[in-house]
Each structure stands twice: as structure tokens, then as C-alpha cells.
Amino acid sequence: MPQYRLEFTAALEIFAQICDAMAARGFTRPVLVGGAAVEFYSMGFITTGDFDLCSPAQDALEEEFQRYGFVRPSGPGRATRGWVHPDLGLGFEVVGDMPLDGAVTRDHIALVEDFENGPPFAIISVEDLIADRMGQYASGTAREMLAQAKTLLRLHPEADMDYLERRVRHETGGDFGADDVLDRQN
CATH class of the missing domain: 3.30.460 (Beta Polymerase; domain 2)
Structure with missing residues (x-):
């Protein structure tokens, strides 16, 4: 825990x-x-x-x-x-x-039933939250949000990558996708 x-x-x-x-x-x-x-x-x-x-x-x-x-x-x-x-x-x-202004359906809202x-x-959902962070990053007003998105994905490798791709594309106007959130060593 x-x-x-x-x-x-x-x-x-x-x-x-x-x-x-x-x-x-x-x-x-x-x-x-x-x-x-x-x-x-x-x-x-x-x-x-x-x-x-x-x-x-x-x-x-x-x-x-x-x-x-x-x-x-x-x-x-x-x-x-x-x-x-x-x-x-x-x-x-x-x-x-x-x-996210209705872009999230009830199917992607998690119910936490075991907290304390x-x-x-x-x-x-973590995927929608990552997409939100990427949308803020893409706007140019919150550059630190890329690090938050990467941290969240690193901590949640079970994330639905297909859904994440769609949501990040939507929130960033197509400028970024799920691959941009993956933590890669260069």
C-alpha cells in the first residue's frame, strides 16, 4: 500500500x-x-x-x-x-x-473501493489523466506536465495503450500520441 x-x-x-x-x-x-x-x-x-x-x-x-x-x-x-x-x-x-468537458465516458471512471x-x-482513469497532462503540455503553458504524464505511465504499465493513444491524440489536437509519453532512454 x-x-x-x-x-x-x-x-x-x-x-x-x-x-x-x-x-x-x-x-x-x-x-x-x-x-x-x-x-x-x-x-x-x-x-x-x-x-x-x-x-x-x-x-x-x-x-x-x-x-x-x-x-x-x-x-x-x-x-x-x-x-x-x-x-x-x-x-x-x-x-x-x-x-475533461465530457470527453470521458462513465466506462473510464474508476471506482476506488478499498481505500482505508x-x-x-x-x-x-489513469489514461485520461495522462491525456489531460499531455493536453496541458501541448498547450505550451505547462511544460512540466510531460514529466507528470511520463511518471504516471511508468507507474501504471498496465494502462490501455490503445485508449491512451486515442485520448492523447484528442487532448493534444493530434500533435502527440502515447509513444510521446513512453519513457525512453536515448
Whole structure:
């Protein structure tokens, strides 16, 4: 079992409880995307300061945030669109209705059912996460994302390379493919 930071583990446990509460209310579980998904799949090798989520039921999700003690930071220099749990120091933000603007189907959203014996939570697939990192890299605004994509693939050699090829091509406008993510020694 990977050794995650204590605050990350605590945040995932609360996230799983919120996912369970949303499911109990008849909503789909919010999906973990972005940096926290990278931290999860990299087994703590790459760390983050926030949890980006996708949910079509943002109002209900924000009600659950409040029930679980999250607050919106306020005051000078504290403007944010997200929520912070005072004990965790990590922000949670709803970044969209669907992961990657709907390019990800429910078939490619993983359900993590065995984390710290808690309820299950939903997370974007590692292939879609790698494709997202490559899309950011291809945009020219986040050159460090290539290293994240390579690290994720190195840690997950079981990734579906055919699906990864399609997703990387889609996210990069055809400029890159799965071969560009493979770690090759020159």
C-alpha cells in the first residue's frame, strides 16, 4: 500500500464520505480529477494542494461540503471559488460537470473501493489523466506536465495503450500520441 501524506489520506477519506452521501441522495458520485488524482495515481510521489472535482450536481455537492465542515475562505487576499476544510489545509473545487468537458465516458471512471476501508470514491482513469497532462503540455503553458504524464505511465504499465493513444491524440489536437509519453532512454 502506498504511503500518502497524512493530510492527503484524511482528505480522501472525507471525499469518500461525501461521495457516499451524494450517492445516498441519488446523485452520481463526484469524480476526482487534476492534481489530487495525480497524487493518488503516483502513490504520493507527486503532491498537490487541492482537490479538483467534477459533478453535475454542484449545489448538492456544496451542501455536503458544508455538512462536512468545509468553508469558503473570505477576506482580503482569500478569494477562491473553492472550499477548504479547516483541519486539512487542502482546497476542494468543482471544476466542471464532467471530466475533461465530457470527453470521458462513465466506462473510464474508476471506482476506488478499498481505500482505508472507507466508502468508494470515483476518480478519472489513469489514461485520461495522462491525456489531460499531455493536453496541458501541448498547450505550451505547462511544460512540466510531460514529466507528470511520463511518471504516471511508468507507474501504471498496465494502462490501455490503445485508449491512451486515442485520448492523447484528442487532448493534444493530434500533435502527440502515447509513444510521446513512453519513457525512453536515448
